[in-house]
Amino acid sequence: MPERVETTSPDGVDYGWVMQTTFVATIVIGAPVVAGLSTTATLPTWSSRAEFAIRVGALVWLLTAITVFAYAKRKHDQE
Incomplete structure (x- = not known):
C-alpha cells in the first residue's frame, strides 16, 4: 500500500460536504420549484x-x- 501524500484535519464545518449537499439538494428541490412556478408565468421565448x-x-x-x-x-457546534 503506498504512503499517503496528504492528510487533512478540518477544523469547523466540512465545506466539501456543504457544497455537495447544496448541489444535490438544489437539483432535487429546485427542478420542481422552477417547473411549478413556470406554469404561472408567461414565457414566450427560449431566452425568457x-x-x-x-x-x-x-x-x-x-x-x-x-x-x-x-x-x-x-x-458541528453540538459535537
Whole structure:
C-alpha cells in the first residue's frame, strides 16, 4: 500500500460536504420549484424561459446553501 501524500484535519464545518449537499439538494428541490412556478408565468421565448430558470434557480440555490451551511454549523457546534 503506498504512503499517503496528504492528510487533512478540518477544523469547523466540512465545506466539501456543504457544497455537495447544496448541489444535490438544489437539483432535487429546485427542478420542481422552477417547473411549478413556470406554469404561472408567461414565457414566450427560449431566452425568457432561460432567464426565468436562472433567476428562480439562483434564489433556490442561495436559500439551500444558507440552510445547509446553518445545519452543518449547528451540528458541528453540538459535537
